[in-house]
Amino acid sequence: SQQGEEDPQALSIQEGENATMNCSYKTSINNLQWYRQNSGRGLVHLILIRSNEREKHSGRLRVTLDTSKKSSSLLITASRAADTASYFCAFPAQGGSEKLVFGKGTKLTVNP
């Protein structure tokens, strides 16, 4: 399968804690993206990291990319109840392919 694998599948934490989600993929890629999906809604783009970058920050989000291990992680610091959602990694299907495929997602619950 060209789909990515994410872990954990589900994560439950308390407000204020940090949440870390991991994504692994199989092919060579030139970028990897993270998206958020609130229940039953469309996806919203969070951050994009290129293959020549190792780490990227956006507000409370920190993304890392290890192309040698074909893996990426998304860290949400100081989580809030409003961060409760599913988080997906996405990447080109094959190298520079135009097709964007998604991982299986991590369902994050942040308890007040």
Next chain:
Amino acid sequence: EADIYQTPRYLVIGTGKKITLECSQTMGHDKMYWYQQDPGMELHLIHYSYGVNSTEKGDLSSESTVSRIRTEHFPLTLESARPSHTSQYLCASSEFEGSISEAFFGQGTRLTVV
């Protein structure tokens, strides 16, 4: 906020009916996608388009068809709906800058075939 719209948001329809799910974007994006997603599950690419008159099947086999006659419009049609088609359908678009561009998603159409 993304300017990509899907209609209807919810649709309940009987088996055997023909349906068209609408997707329109006002951003002038060349690339458009249709994904199928069961509740709480991963997204599967079922159709994509690089531009007008360009459509291709995605990774997940689907009995639906698509057309791209205008840049802004990418409708998906099911000629004869079946209960197995019950799912959420998400439309997305992105700029044609090689493969490095974020995708913008519509709110989705939740289809139930009874």
